[in-house]
Amino acid sequence: MTLKSRGKLLSKCVFLQTQPWRSASNYVQIRKVLVANRGEIACRVMRTAKKLGIQTVAVYSDADTSAAHVEMADEAYNIGLPPSQESYLRREKIIDIAKCSGCQAIHPGYGFLSENTEFAELCHKSDIIFVGPPANAIRDMGIKSASKSIMSAAGVPVIEGYHGDDQSMAKLKQEAENIGFPVMIKAVLGGGGKGMRVAFTASEFESQLELARHEALKSFADQAVLLEKFVVEPRHVEVQIFGDHHGNCVHLFERDCSVQRRHQKIIEEAPAPNLSESLRAELGESAVKAACAVGYVGAGTVEFILDRHSHTFHFMEMNTRLQVEHAVTEMVTNxxxxxxxxxxxxGEKLPLTQEEIYLRGHAFEARIYAESPSNNFMPLAGPLHYLATPVPSADVRVETGVRQGDEVSVYYDPMIAKLIVWGKDRTDALIKMRTQLADYNIVGVDTNVDFLLDLCKHSEFISGNVHTNFIEHHRSELLGHKSPPDHIVIQAVLVVVLNEQLEAQKAASASQDPFSPFFSEIGMRLNHLLVRDFSFRCGKEVVTAQVTYKKREGFLVRVSGAEEQLDVSGTLSMSNNRLELICHMDKKVVKSHVVITPTDVHLFTRDGSYQFSLPVPKFKSAEIDDAGATGGDVAVAPMPGVVEKVYVKLGDVVKAGDPLFIITAMKMEYVIHAPRDGQIEKINCSVGENVSKNAVMVKLREEGKDRGEVPNAV
Structure with missing residues (x-):
């Protein structure tokens, strides 16, 4: 059976549960919509609403007063304090604003209330259209244990596991043993990698279960979990489905979301690489079966675990909302x-039938995050001092909710933007992605852009040999330390000396003596050539170079360790609103975008970015608290965040690796452990407190040793 003939069979389905379908007679015109979200998805929804002539209403927390989505909306209303529980998750408040502003509908975006059964029901009771599926579909699919039972009954393959009501430790341990390790522990409610842990052995099961439960309780107000057989290095393939109130349901093919960190997606593509047409058709058919089993209406995604060797697949979960990565599906289906x-x-019917939906070309989406890939992808918060993006076109989309000068907030997800590209085939799309990533330049907070560039250049990724453990499997190649090449160091030095000349020219223009040689003859010496030594810190190392000023234009530059000097010259000027360096060296011309700050030079090249800083003296770089403790004597906050839990009290004796406190940041929890054996001497944090990055939280001393005690002389 061909894909098109399968599509004809699946374009109409009989829902197993009756729905309050809207027909042409009770069509409701949406003239005004409240977007119950923030950031890039709020902006994304508003763009389409405006295209359709629908007025938009935004809601915002105190932290988002000047946010892009607030500026973009026709109206905006404050809904509370920065924590999402006190703002974006306030169901009744959002309903009240929708009513008073005259909205016919609420679009929840993704995250926050998008899969909240109670909110969908509250919208229905308030006679407001919830732009999403029926509440019962959200409920059935949101409870993972229930969803797997429904899928199994509908003939959709389901992975082995335990989905029972008995949540006692004894029962869960027994079921884990029966399944066999490694075992995946998942929160019954929610998604996005929260409340999810892997126990690779029986000895670590209890600790991993506790972490999963605690995070689930915090994120979803429910600590129930399910257990699944953990498939080592599977592929994560999902199918976009769409249903209407008239009984129609279609799929819009699949996406591959295998490459992940912390169980969260980082790059997605459509269609999935290296799949046969028959397997593609089976995935689509199974996804439509899943949607029909719960009477699905609206946009949804059915996620499957795919064995990358045998290509057998099993239902994992269904996301009853629009996905972050929906744009790649839009690009390949137009x-x-x-x-x-x-x-x-x-109340309208689906715009297209199954046989009218075709694949065209290939698309990639890269999620650009404020995070530190080298530090286990630790999420970060901070300002966007400089932000330059690729130029959008028919083949390139930049979806974001921030602008230059905004700040990535500690209270919300650290995603800065989504970069989506389309090409006539996978190779073409991947080349475009690499080119566009190189044009995404950010200064102010660390990002994963360079990591994404390296990922897109990896031979196994280019071949489409992806799986969920891809990053860990290729960690040394993707995350290993890379020293800046000599030609990059030379460019950094050239930026400094050329910028000095530009600053001198500005000073001359502003002075009463613009022809003074103190301005116009920078670097000139009467009887000899000026020689200068430069020292920068780049990443974890210090790099040095020596510059000799020639009598005429140009310089001779030798990087430390190099055998010879290179004859170098160049210009530094604005081009397309970016500062551009054109560097002539070694019989070639290279170009880089440049950002200069009082302490740093940022180079953005086709192969990635480099930050050169003046080295910080050792006496300043040590982590020192108010009592003078350093290094292993203290535990610091690895990021800005909110203290969620403190495990210790003054005088407690701890062992290296014992948990000290938990910090919540960007919707994730991080356990901070004792750096060594010792006794708790000082605690500088309390539950609910906001802390900054590198703040000293806990100080240790040797067990039994009083502060200030002088040891006996020998």
Missing amino acids: TDLVEWQFRVAA
């Missing part, structure tokens, strides 16, 4: 899924 959401919510 659709606007948010427009589909609005039309279906208003």
